[in-house]
Amino acid sequence: xxxxxxxxxxxxxxxxxxxxxxxxxxxxxxxxxxxxxxxxxxxxxxxxxxxxxxxxxxxxxxxxxxxxxxxxxxxxxxxxxxxxxxxxxxxxxxxxxxxxxxxxxxxxxxxxxxxxxxxxxxxxxxxxxxxxxxxxxxxxxxxxxxxxxxxxxxxxxxxxxxxxxxxxxxxxxxxxxxxxxxxxxxxxxxxxxxxxxxxxxxxxxxxxxxxxxxxxxxxxxxxxxxxxxxxxxxxxxxxxxxxxxxxxxxxxxxxxxxxxxxxxxxxxxxxxxxxxxxxxxxxxxxxxxxxxxxxxxxxxxxxxxxxxxxxxxxxxxxxxxxxx
Amino acid sequence: xxxxxxxxxxxxxxxxxxxxxxxxxxxxxxxxxxxxxxxxxxxxxxxxxxxxxxxxxxxxxxxxxxxxxxxxxxxxxxxxxxxxxxxxxxxxxxxxxxxxxxxxxxxxxxxxxxxxxxxxxxxxxxxxxxxxxxxxxxxxxxxxxxxxxxxxxxxxxxxxxxxxxxxxxxxxxxxxxxxxxxxxxxxxxxxxxxxxxxxxxxxxxxxxxxxxxxxxxxxxxxxxxxxxxxxxxxxxxxxxxxxxxxxxx
Ligand SMILES: Nc1ncnc2c1ncn2[C@@H]1O[C@H](COP(=O)(O)OP(=O)(O)OP(=O)(O)O)[C@@H](O)[C@H]1O
Ligand SMILES: [Mg+2]
Numbered sequence: 001x002x003x004x005x006x007x008x009x010x011x012x013x014x015x016x017x018x019x020x021x022x023x024x025x026x027x028x029x030x031x032x033x034x035x036x037x038x039x040x041x042x043x044x045x046x047x048x049x050x051x052x053x054x055x056x057x058x059x060x061x062x063x064x065x066x067x068x069x070x071x072x073x074x075x076x077x078x079x080x081x082x083x084x085x086x087x088x089x090x091x092x093x094x095x096x097x098x099x100x101x102x103x104x105x106x107x108x109x110x111x112x113x114x115x116x117x118x119x120x121x122x123x124x125x126x127x128x129x130x131x132x133x134x135x136x137x138x139x140x141x142x143x144x145x146x147x148x149x150x151x152x153x154x155x156x157x158x159x160x161x162x163x164x165x166x167x168x169x170x171x172x173x174x175x176x177x178x179x180x181x182x183x184x185x186x187x188x189x190x191x192x193x194x195x196x197x198x199x200x201x202x203x204x205x206x207x208x209x210x211x212x213x214x215x216x217x218x219x220x221x222x223x224x225x226x227x228x229x230x231x232x233x234x235x236x237x238x239x240x241x242x243x244x245x246x247x248x249x250x251x252x253x254x255x256x257x258x259x260x261x262x263x264x265x266x267x268x269x270x271x272x273x274x275x276x277x278x279x280x281x282x283x284x285x286x287x288x289x290x291x292x293x294x295x296x297x298x299x300x301x302x303x304x305x306x307x308x309x310x311x312x313x314x315x316x317x318x319x320x321x322x323x324x
Numbered sequence: 325x326x327x328x329x330x331x332x333x334x335x336x337x338x339x340x341x342x343x344x345x346x347x348x349x350x351x352x353x354x355x356x357x358x359x360x361x362x363x364x365x366x367x368x369x370x371x372x373x374x375x376x377x378x379x380x381x382x383x384x385x386x387x388x389x390x391x392x393x394x395x396x397x398x399x400x401x402x403x404x405x406x407x408x409x410x411x412x413x414x415x416x417x418x419x420x421x422x423x424x425x426x427x428x429x430x431x432x433x434x435x436x437x438x439x440x441x442x443x444x445x446x447x448x449x450x451x452x453x454x455x456x457x458x459x460x461x462x463x464x465x466x467x468x469x470x471x472x473x474x475x476x477x478x479x480x481x482x483x484x485x486x487x488x489x490x491x492x493x494x495x496x497x498x499x500x501x502x503x504x505x506x507x508x509x510x511x512x513x514x515x516x517x518x519x520x521x522x523x524x525x526x527x528x529x530x531x532x533x534x535x536x537x538x539x540x541x542x543x544x545x546x547x548x549x550x551x552x553x554x555x556x557x558x559x560x561x562x563x564x565x566x567x568x569x570x571x572x573x
Contacts, residue, residue, distance in 0.1 A: 051416050053573050077418035087409035091341050103333025104417040106326040132344075148413075 004029045004156055004188045005050065009059035012045050012212075019045040021212030022059070030186040032178065034193060034203030036291065038301070042212040043192035044084055047158045050190070051081050064155060077106075080154035082146050082162045084192075088133050094120070094144050095129040098151060105152035119147035122177060124170070138165050146174065150181075157181070159191040163198060175202050196291045206291065208298055215298045224289045227297060228252070230267035231289050232274070234260045235282040243277045250274075258282075263289075330419035334427020335434070338401075342435045352439055356390045360450055373510050374541050380451035381541075384534035385507025387443055387462075388527055391436045391470050396498050398432035399477025400490045402571075407487075412573045425478065425568040429561070432474035433467065440466050447538075458537045465537070465553065469530045472557040475564035482567045505531050512543040526556040 005027040012020040020042040027033045035043045048054045050063055052072035061068050064078035088097045098116045107115055120126045123143035133141060142165050149157065159178075163171045179202065181187040193199055199206045200220045207217040216223060228251040235258050244250055244262070249270050252263035260278075264270060267286050275281060296302060342348060364379030373381045405411040414424060444462070447454070476497065484490045504518075505527040514522060522528045533549035536542035542549070 048573075053412060053415055073418060073420065076416055079416070081412075081416050083409060083412055085409045085412075087413045089337065089341070089410050090408065091344050092337070096337075096340055100333045100337045101413070103329045103336065104414065104419060106329065106418060109329065 002029055003027060003062075004065075005033075005061065005063050005190065007046075007050070007059075007061040010046065010049060010056050010061055011058035012042070012049060012054065013057045018212050020049070020056075023209075023212070023214050024059075025207055025214060025217060027188055027190060029188055030182050031204045032182050032189045032191065032202055034191050034199040034206040035209050036193060036196075036199045036206050036295070037209035038194060041209045043209060044160055045212075046209075047081070047160055047190065047192065050075075051079055051158055052076055078154060079156045079158060080105075080149045080152060081158045082149035082160060084160035084164075086141055086145065088141065088145055088148065090133040090141075093130050093132055094125060094136070097133060097144065098129075098148055101148045102152065107152050115151050115153075119151040122150070122173075123147040124173075139167060139170070142166060143170060150177075153185075153187075155187060157187055157189045157191075159189060161192055161194075163193070163195065171198075178202060199291055208291075208295060210299045210301075216294070220291060223291060223294045227263055227289045227293055229263045229265040229289075230286055231293060232262045232264050232267055232271070232284065232286045234262070234278070234284045236260050236279065237282070238279060240277060240279045244274065247274070247277075327419055327423045330417065330423050331427045331430070334414070334419075334424060335430045338428065338431025339434055341401075342431075342438075348435075349438065349442075352390065352394050353442060355393065356386045356439075356443060357446075359386050359389070364450070376539055376541065377451050380539065381510075381535075382508055383447060383450050383452055384538050385505065385531045387440060387466065387534060388469060388505060388530050389502050389507055390439050390443060391466060392473055392498060392502060392527065394436040394439060395432050395470050395473035396477040396480075396494050398435060398474055399479070399481030399494070400487055402428065402478060402481030403484050403487050403490050406485060406573065409573070411571075415571070415573055421568045421571065422565050424571075425565045428478055429471055429474045429564065432477065433470040436470040436474070437463075437466065440470075452538055454538075461537050462534060465530060465533050465550075468553045468557045469527070472526070472553070472560040475557075475560035478564050479560075479567040482571045501525060501527050504528070506543075507531050510541075510543070526552055529553055529556075 003026045007023055007025045010020055010023045011018070023046060035046065037043055045054070049056050050061055050068060052068050052075050055069070063075045066074040068075050095116060098119055099112070102112050102115060117126070120129050123146055125140060125143055125147065128136065128140065133144065136144065146162055149159070163174060166174070178189060182189055191203065203220060205217060205219050206223060207214045209215070218226070229249070237258060239255070239260050241253055241255065245253055249265040250262055251265060254261040264274065271286060275284070292302065360379060360383065364382055368378035371378050402411070405414070444459070477494070480493050480497070481490060484493065504521045504525045506522055511519070511522050511528060511532065529544065529549040529552040532542045532544050533546055533553065536546045536549070
C-alpha cells in the first residue's frame, strides 16, 4: 500500500500554545481522510505545515513522497488547498481570480478556458463569473474558492472546512464531486471539519483531533462500533437501574434527572426485554451512535459545544473591515 | 516554463488591480502635477537655473519623484495581500520565491511606467524637447530606477504586518530620498555637507542622468550616473529576492 502523506511526530508551538503536539498519521492514495475536531484543536495549523506555509517546530511529514522541510517546492507542485479564510482577491472578478490561479498553478494554457468554465459549472457560478468578487455573497465566495482549489487537478487536496456556510444542496453536490475525485482519479483528500455528518458520509477514515493530538483514527463505522452499541435515551421517573446493569448487552448507563442514557449492544434485539425490566417509561428513543458520541467518549466533551463562533461569513466581515 | 507563466500571472494580477482602481492613477499624478504647475510656476516666476526655466529644470526630478512614491508605496500591497490572505494562495503555488518577487516587482514597475508615460507626454507643456533617443534612454533609466525602488518597497512590505506601520516607515524612506536627490535644486554648487548627502543618495544620479538626457544639464559624468543606478538596482533586487525567501503568510 502506498501512502501519499506520512506525518511523523509533527509539532507546532506558538510560544506557550502547543497548537500541534505530536501528530503522526498516514493517508493512502485515493483516500478521503477527515480531521474532526473543535475550534483551536490544531487542524488548520497541521494543514499549513503539510502545505509548507509554516515550518514545524519538531517532526516532519512526507507529502507525495517529498519531505516538507527539504523539498517544499515538490510538495507544492502536488497539492491544492482550499483555505478556511477567504483568500481570493475581492477587487477582481471571479474569472480573473481563476485565471490567475491557473497561471500560478501551471494549468496548461491550451486547457485554460475549458478548466475555468468547468470549475464555474461545478460550483454553479457560471453566470456570475464576470462580477467583482466583492459583490458576491458569502456562500458564493466560498464556492469560488472551492472551484479555485480544485481546478488545477492536484494529486492531493487539502480542504479546510470547505463546506462552512454552504447551503445543503451545494454541500451535497460538493461531497459527490470529492467522492468522484477520489474514486475515479485517485485524488487523496484531507478535509477538516467539525460537522459530524460530513465526516461520517464523506470520509473513508476519520482522525479525531483534540488539543493538538490525534486521539483516535479509524473508519467512521469502526469508530462508532467502538462505543459497543446503540444509544437508547429514555424519559423515566424511577428506573430499575440495578436490574439493567446486570444485563450483559448493556455497556453503559448514565442518568441525569429524568433522562436515562444507555449504550446497548444490538438494541433492536434487546429493546423488548429492556423495557420490560426497567419499569414504566414515558418516552424512549433508540438510535445508532454518531461520531459526536465517539468524540464525547474520547474527550468527555461535546464537539459542537464551541463550534458556532467564527463562521465563514463572520470571519469574512472581519477580514474586510481589517482591510479598510 | 511554469515559472514564466507564474511570473505572468503575478504581473497580470497587479496590472488588473491597478487598472480597476483608476483613482490610483489620478491621485498618483496629482502630486507631481502640483509640483510642476504650482511650485514650478510660482518659483519659476522668480528664478531660472543654468538658462532653463525652473519648471523645465525640475521636470526630470519630478519624474523620479513619481516613480519613487509609486514604487515605495506599492510595497504596501504586500501587506494588504497578507491581510486578505491572498498571500497564502500565492505562497502555496508551485512557483519559486524569486518568481514571486519578480512578478510583484514588475507589477509595481508597470504601474510607475504608466504614470511616467503620461507625464512624459505632458512634458511638452513644460518646455521639454524630445528626440527618439532621449525618450528611449529616459525610459530605460526610469525602468532601472523603478525596479530598484520597488524592491525597497517590497522589502519593507515583506517585514510589515500593518499598513499604518508601512506608511510610517515608507514616509521615513521616501522624503529624505526625494529632498536629497537634487530634484528641486542644482547640485553643482552645494555646501560640502549637503553635497555629501546628495552624493550618497542613489536617486541623485537618476535625476542627474535624466537632466543630462532631457535638458543637457548635469553635474556628474553620465556614465557614472548610469553605473551607479545599475549597481543600485542589482543590490536592491538581490536584497528583495532574499527578503521574499523569508516571507511568511
Ligand atoms: N499564527 C499563530 N500565532 C499564535 N497562535 C496561533 C497561530 N495560529 C494558530 N494559533 C493557535 O494554535 C491553536 C490551533 O489553531 P488552529 O487554527 O490550527 O485550530 P483549528 O483546529 O483550525 O480551529 P478552527 O476550527 O477554529 O479553525 C489555537 O490555539 C490558535 O490560537
Ligand atoms: Mg482552522
